[in-house]
Every structure is written in C-alpha cells, then in structure tokens.
Amino acid sequence: MSVAIEFRSVSKRYPGLAAPAVADLSFTIPAGSSLALVGPSGCGKTTSLKMINRLIEPSGGEIRLDNVEIRQMPLLELRRSLGYVIQHVGLFPHMTVAANIATVPRLKGWSRARIAERVEELLALVGLPPGEYRGRYPRQLSGGQQQRVGVARALAADPPVMLMDEPFGALDPITRARLQDELIAIQRKLHKTIVFVTHDIDEAIKLGDRIAVMRAGRLVQFGSPEELLRRPADPYVIDLFGQQRALKHLKVVGVKGHYLPLPVGQLTVGQPTAAKPPAGKAISVDSSLEEAFLAMLESGAGEIAVSNAGGQVVGSLSIEALLAAGSVANR
Amino acid sequence: MSLFDYWDLFGSEILRLLWRHLLLVTFSVAAATAVGVVIGVAVAKDRRFGFLVPVANTLQAAPELVLLALAIPLFGIGFKAALIALFAKGVLPILRNTYSGITGVEPSTLEAARGMGLSGLQQFTRIELPLAAPAILAGIRVAAVMLVSVLTLSAYIGVDSLGTLIAQGIARMDFNALFTGSALTALFAVVLNYGLLIVEQRLAARSK
Numbered sequence: 418m419s420v421a422i423e424f425r426s427v428s429k430r431y432p433g434l435a436a437p438a439v440a441d442l443s444f445t446i447p448a449g450s451s452l453a454l455v456g457p458s459g460c461g462k463t464t465s466l467k468m469i470n471r472l473i474e475p476s477g478g479e480i481r482l483d484n485v486e487i488r489q490m491p492l493l494e495l496r497r498s499l500g501y502v503i504q505h506v507g508l509f510p511h512m513t514v515a516a517n518i519a520t521v522p523r524l525k526g527w528s529r530a531r532i533a534e535r536v537e538e539l540l541a542l543v544g545l546p547p548g549e550y551r552g553r554y555p556r557q558l559s560g561g562q563q564q565r566v567g568v569a570r571a572l573a574a575d576p577p578v579m580l581m582d583e584p585f586g587a588l589d590p591i592t593r594a595r596l597q598d599e600l601i602a603i604q605r606k607l608h609k610t611i612v613f614v615t616h617d618i619d620e621a622i623k624l625g626d627r628i629a630v631m632r633a634g635r636l637v638q639f640g641s642p643e644e645l646l647r648r649p650a651d652p653y654v655i656d657l658f659g660q661q662r663a664l665k666h667l668k669v670v671g672v673k674g675h676y677l678p679l680p681v682g683q684l685t686v687g688q689p690t691a692a693k694p695p696a697g698k699a700i701s702v703d704s705s706l707e708e709a710f711l712a713m714l715e716s717g718a719g720e721i722a723v724s725n726a727g728g729q730v731v732g733s734l735s736i737e738a739l740l741a742a743g744s745v746a747n748r
Numbered sequence: 749m750s751l752f753d754y755w756d757l758f759g760s761e762i763l764r765l766l767w768r769h770l771l772l773v774t775f776s777v778a779a780a781t782a783v784g785v786v787i788g789v790a791v792a793k794d795r796r797f798g799f800l801v802p803v804a805n806t807l808q809a810a811p812e813l814v815l816l817a818l819a820i821p822l823f824g825i826g827f828k829a830a831l832i833a834l835f836a837k838g839v840l841p842i843l844r845n846t847y848s849g850i851t852g853v854e855p856s857t858l859e860a861a862r863g864m865g866l867s868g869l870q871q872f873t874r875i876e877l878p879l880a881a882p883a884i885l886a887g888i889r890v891a892a893v894m895l896v897s898v899l900t901l902s903a904y905i906g907v908d909s910l911g912t913l914i915a916q917g918i919a920r921m922d923f924n925a926l927f928t929g930s931a932l933t934a935l936f937a938v939v940l941n942y943g944l945l946i947v948e949q950r951l952a953a954r955s956k
Contacts, residue, residue: 470863496865507860511878521864570864580863 420483420577420610422446422469427478429464429634438464440634442478446627448577451604451611453625455618455657461634462614466580469612470499482578497521500571500579500609504586506563508555514540514566515551521574539569542606544599561592568600572607581613585620597623618657622646622665630654642669647745663745667707672700675742676723678732695733699724702731706743709734754924762913766932769909772899773936776831777892780838784891785884787839788846804843807836812901820905830902837898838891845887849880882952889944896937900929910936 422445429439439461446452454462467473469480471492480487487495508517518539519532527535540547543565555563564584571579584600585593597620604611615621621628622642630637630645630653638650646666649655658665699722700712712721719736755762787804790797807815812834819833853876861871900911910933917926 472859472863493865493867496863499863501860501863503856503860503863505854505856507854507856507858509857509861509875510854520866524865524870567860 421448422452422578422610422612423479423481423484424465425479425481427465427468427475427480429461429468429473430476437476437634439468439475442631442634442636444629444636444639446610446612448483448610449608450626451613451624453621453628454612454614454631455616455621455628456631456637457616459633460631462629462631463582465631466582466612466614469578469580470496470501497524497574498576498578500573500576502564502567502571502579502581502584504583506555506560506567506587508563508566508570510555512554513551514545514553514555514558517555517566518570518573520570525574535573536569539572542572542603543569545569559592560588561596564588564596565599568603572603572609577610579609579611579613581611583614583616586615586617593620600624618659619665622669630657663743664707666745667710667743668705670706670742672704672706672709672723672734673702675706675738676702676732676734677738679730695720695722697722699730700734701726706739709739710743713739749924751924751927754928762928762932765908765910765912765929766936768907769896769899769911769933769936772827772830772902772907772909773892773896773940776835776895776899777838777888779831779835780891780895781842781888783835784839784842784887785846788843788884789850791843792847792850801843804836804840808840812837812898813904816901816905825906827907830899830905830907833905834895834898834901838895841890841894842884842887845883845890846880849883849887850876852883853879882948885944885948885951889941889948892944893937893941896940897933900933 424442424444427439427442428437430437442461442465444452454465456462464473468475469482469487471487482490482495490498508514509520515533515536518536522532522535536551537547540550545562545565550558550562550566555566558566564587568584571581585596588596601624611624613624615624625642627639627641628645629639630651632653638645638654643666645654646658646662646669649658649662655662695718697716697718698712700709702723702725709721713719713736721734722730723732723734725731749757784804787797787800791801815833815836816830819829823829823832857875857879858871861875866874899909900914902909903911903915910929913925913929914933916922917924917929
C-alpha cells in the first residue's frame with residue numbers, strides 16, 4: 418500500500434533572512450516510486466523533506482499525501498504514518514533493538530504478540546537474524562547494523578511513505594553500497610513511496626525512480642535519471658554529473674530494446690544464421706549498457722551475446738548499437 | 749569509660765539518633781531532588797528559567813548556620829525547620845546534573861523520536877528522562893553525601909541526629925560521643941555513596 422505525494426508551490430521562509438530556504442516547489446511523486454532530492458548544502462532539500470512530516474512547517478503552498486493536505490491530519494498521526502530514517506540513525510540507546518523497532522506500533526496500541534511477530538519479520542527483512550539481534554543494544558552494533566535497525570524501525574507500522582535524510586551518509590562506501598542494494602531489494606518487495614535526500618548524485622541515480630535537482634531553494638530539474646542524464650536542463654545539472662555523465666548514463670539504459678534478437682527458432686550458438694551470435698561470455702538481457710560495455714572491453718570484441726534468464730542466447734549487441742543507445746549527444 | 753562500654757550503655761540511644769539522621773537525610777534528599785530536577789528540566793527546556801540558577805547557587809554557598817538562624821523565626825525549632833533550612837544545600841548538584849543530563853541527549857535521538865510521532869510528553873518520559881537518569885542519579889548521590897554531613901548541624905537547633913553526639917562530644921570533651929558521632933556519620937556517607945554508585949553504574953550501562 419502506498420500513496421502519491423504532491424508538492425504545490427511549497428515555500429519556506431525564515432524570519433530575518435532575505436532569501437527563502439525553499440521557493441515555489443512543485444512536483445508529484447507517483448505512489449510506489451522513489452524520489453531523490455539532490456543538490457548542494459543549503460539548497461533546501463532537507464528542508465523540503467522535513468516539511469512532509471512537519472518537522473519544519475511550510476510558509477506557503479500545500480503538500481498532499483494521497484490527495485489529503487497534510488495540515489488536515491492530526492500532527493502525531495501524520496508522523497506515525499510516515500517512516501523516518503535519518504543520517505545519524507537516532508536509535509534509542511537505552512532500548513533494545515526490538516524495543517526500538519516496536520516504537521511506533523506501541524504508540525498505535527498494537528498487541529504484544531503482533532509487535533513481536535512484526536519485529537521478527539522486519540529483522541529478517543533487513544538482514545539481521547532475529548534470534549541474535551532482537552535483544553542487543555544499539556551500542557553493540559556497527560554503523561551499518563544500526564542503520565538497518567533504523568530502516569526496520571521506520572517500516573514497523575507499515576507506513577505507505579518513507580522519508581530518508583541522507584540515510585547512508587555516515588557509512589563507509591562498502592557498507593553504503595550494500596545497504597543501497599538491500600534497499601532496492603526491499604523496495605522491490607514493498608513498493609513504498611520513498612523520498613530521500615542525498616548529496617551523492619550516484620546514489621540518486623542508483624536509487625531514484627526520479628530525481629529532483631535543487632539549488633538555492635528552487636527546483637532546477639525534475640525527471641527520471643535517464644532524462645536528466647540525456648537532457649540536462651541547466652549547466653548546473655551537467656556540473657552535478659561531472660565529466661562522467663555519459664558513463665553514468667550507460668548505467669541507466671538497459672540492453673533490452675537495443676540488442677539485435679536472433680531469428681525465432683535459432684537458440685544454439687554455432688549454427689550458421691544471418692545473425693550469428695558472437696562466441697564468448699553472454700550478458701543477461703536485464704543488464705545495463707554499462708555492463709555490456711565492460712563485457713566488450715574484457716573480451717575485446719565489438720559484439721556480445723545476450724542471454725535470457727534461462728541462460729539461452731537470445732540475440733547480440735553490437736558496439737554501434739551500444740553507442741547509438743548510450744550516447745548523450747543532443748539529438 | 750572505654751568506647752565499648754560507652755556503646756554498651758548508650759547503644760539504643762545511638763541507634764535512635766542514627767535513625768533520626770536517616771529520616772532527616774531521606775526527607776531532605778527527596779525535597780532537594782524534587783526541586784533540583786524540576787528546575788534543572790525547566791532550565792534545560794527554556795533558557796529564561798536560568799535566573800533560578802544563581803538563586804540555588806547562593807543557597808548552596810550560604811553558611812549553614814546562617815540558614816538555620818534564618819529558618820528559626822519562620823518555622824520555629826524542630827524537624828521541619830532543620831529540613832527546610834538545610835535541604836537547599838542539596839539542590840545545586842542535582843539541578844546541574846539534571847540540566848547536563850537532559851541537554852546531553854543526542855540531538856539525532858530526539859529528532860528521530862519527534863519525527864516518528866512521539867508527543868512532547870512521550871519524548872520527555874520515554875527518551876530524555878531515562879537517558880538523563882544516570883546523570884541525575886549522580887547529582888543525587890553527591891547531594892545525599894553532602895547532606896549527611898550538613899545535617900549534623902541540626903543538633904544546634906535542638907533537632908536530634910548524629911550531630912547531637914558530635915555536639916555533646918565537643919561540649920563535654922567526651923571522646924566517646926565525639927568519635928561515635930563522627931564515625932557513624934562518615935560511615936553513613938560512605939555506604940550511601942557506594943550504594944548509589946552501584947545503582948548509577950547499572951543505569952549507565954544501559955544508556956550508553
């Protein structure tokens with residue numbers, strides 16, 4: 418279950434400051450999708466996130482959850498219906514992992530049995546064996562483990578929306594990458610509407626179905642990673658991607674739709690056909706152009722076989738096709 | 749007479765005075781805790797209450813005999829007067845520790861609590877207070893140990909306590925009384941200190 422989020426001309430001004438922290442912000446996040454808010458420090462991304470759960474009150478405009486304006490809802494009820502994950506985790510040090518996770522369900526009056534079951538379920542979901550971790554205290558956990566508990570705690574009451582403020586910012590790159598992958602896996606199962614703040618453009622591209630680039634309180638560009646990479650609306654957005662924009666673009670375009678399929682009926686390598694699939698290792702049809710490119714660099718050939726989930730070769734991708742699909746040149 | 753004969757002869761009286769001292773300490777620590785924690789929390793939450801700190805500071809620094817002397821015209825001579833005059837000595841350490849305990853809670857912990865939908869009161873009772881508890885208890889311990897010795901002065905306004913033995917010992921040059929009174933006071937303070945320290949350490953082990 419998830420809901421759509423809509424920002425309508427949302428703004429935030431602080432008294433005494435000439436420039437608004439957030440100005441005239443409008444966008445829609447479809448239910449079940451994720452949005453990355455990206456931009457430099459002070460651009461208003463965290464402020465915008467915190468206006469959703471009213472930790473910061475908007476000065477103007479409307480924020481709608483499932484088409485209900487957030488100020489129509491009682492404040493505590495609003496917050497208890499939104500999962501909130503922050504950079505420094507904020508686990509309650511005097512409570513066990515299980516008690517931490519149980520926080521919102523307890524506020525909602527769930528039965529002890531239901532809470533216990535939910536804690537087990539969530540610990541398993543975030544990759545922490547319940548038997549081992551249920552009774553531990555936060556100080557006994559590593560940074561990565563703490564943030565897993567943080568995510569479990571946010572998911573506890575099964576909120577339709579998750580708000581995440583630089584959730585993996587305090588972790589080392591390896592742990593961060595692992596948790597990012599796990600979040601993707603969790604999202605595939607749960608289909609929550611997720612809004613997350615990050616200053617890491619690669620994280621935004623990896624995790625976001627859409628990206629909102631902000632600067633000085635304003636929205637610079639809003640769209641899918643592919644759209645932004647292909648058609649950056651602003652020199653600032655180009656800058657954000659850096660020199661490697663084209664390479665990043667390869668990550669977000671799939672092989673699907675760009676490879677040359679074998680004529681139907683031809684399933685084995687070696688049979689002479691009009692489109693003879695190249696020898697050597699094949700890549701999955703679900704790979705990205707980046708993985709295809711890497712495979713070509715490794716094999717040295719200008720063509721690579723594409724296989725389906727069953728391992729059967731279904732076509733081939735040529736370097737020319739890759740270039741055509743992966744180019745970020747203006748068309 | 750020898751010390752052991754003294755104890756033999758006056759044993760029950762000594763125990764009675766010990767008990768009176770225990771009562772005085774218990775009530776004054778309770779009062780100091782109530783006042784100290786409330787003011788400490790108030791100052792932690794709203795800086796404007798800060799004016800109360802110099803007041804507590806002054807009471808702490810004021811000589812005990814002055815406080816006693818001031819209390820007598822107001823409350824007469826008795827248990828209540830001794831309590832009211834002297835409990836204030838215990839307020840400052842509790843106040844200061846309450847303040848640092850509450851303000852010492854990690855901001856991210858509070859932000860998470862607030863963002864998750866805990867009300868202000870729930871944040872206070874379920875998060876801030878439990879996390880501040882070890883510091884507050886440390887303050888109570890310091891105050892309690894201090895009050896054990898300060899309350900011996902109750903003898904000077906006619907309120908019986910271990911101080912009575914000490915005062916008698918001084919007045920009559922009676923070594924037995926003096927020794928017994930002082931030793932018991934010191935022992936009381938030490939036991940109280942270590943007893944509260946153990947509780948404090950158990951609490952702190954959970955909250956780090």
